[in-house]
Amino acid sequence: xxxxxxxxxxxxxxxxxxxxxxxxxxxxxxxxxxxxxxxxxxxxxxxxxxxxxxxxxxxxxxxxxxxxxxxxxxxxxxxxxxxxxxxxxxxxxxxxxxxxx
Amino acid sequence: xxxxxxxxxxxxxxxxxxxxxxxxxxxxxxxxxxxxxxxxxxxxxxxxxxxxxxxxxxxxxxxxxxxxxxxxxxxxxxxxxxxxxxxxxxxxxxxxxxxxx
Numbered sequence: 320x321x322x323x324x325x326x327x328x329x330x331x332x333x334x335x336x337x338x339x340x341x342x343x344x345x346x347x348x349x350x351x352x353x354x355x356x357x358x359x360x361x362x363x364x365x366x367x368x369x370x371x372x373x374x375x376x377x378x379x380x381x382x383x384x385x386x387x388x389x390x391x392x393x394x395x396x397x398x399x400x401x402x403x404x405x406x407x408x409x410x411x412x413x414x415x416x417x418x419x420x
Numbered sequence: 421x422x423x424x425x426x427x428x429x430x431x432x433x434x435x436x437x438x439x440x441x442x443x444x445x446x447x448x449x450x451x452x453x454x455x456x457x458x459x460x461x462x463x464x465x466x467x468x469x470x471x472x473x474x475x476x477x478x479x480x481x482x483x484x485x486x487x488x489x490x491x492x493x494x495x496x497x498x499x500x501x502x503x504x505x506x507x508x509x510x511x512x513x514x515x516x517x518x519x520x521x
Binding site for chain 1 (some may be wrong): 421422423425428431434438468469470471472473475477509510512513514517518519
């Protein structure tokens with residue numbers, strides 16, 4: 320789905336990743352993280368697609384909410400497993416959405 | 421591929437779309453637009469994935485380059501065809517990348 324976000328300004332976290340061949344536990348964790356993220360203060364929406372590369376964009380009202388989610392205990396476990404098991408490479412970009420149409 | 425972008429700040433154009441069933445000419449045009457975009461002043465990189473939804477993120481050095489690409493004659497033809505033929509819904513967000521890791 321295309322996320323229904325408010326008028327800018329707000330923030331986007333663009334997470335781009337390449338997967339390893341290790342899929343064990345990945346889908347369950349990804350679904351859990353979407354569910355958990357959507358309960359956090361400041362969460363505005365979420366878009367995700369994968370073919371050769373995976374792109375997940377989450378939208379947030381402010382930088383403090385992004386920081387709080389980054390340091391959330393369960394999310395930190397997921398990040399650690401992602402780095403060790405599921406992703407061969409990834410990049411996170413934090414961006415301020417200035418315009419949308 | 422994960423785009424190799426410089427240190428922030430720079431800009432991201434996040435294009436999220438839902439496709440129609442009309443695929444005629446789409447792949448050729450998409451490939452042409454990537455090739456053409458990558459020749460434009462200020463273009464920094466490009467990431468794209470599609471499953472239920474399509475997400476394409478292009479990276480640019482500044483807003484003027486984004487505006488120039490948006491109004492590029494061949495890109496305008498592609499945008500018009502996209503709106504009329506290939507996309508049932510889409511959203512464009514222009515964002516200033518402030519941090520990456």
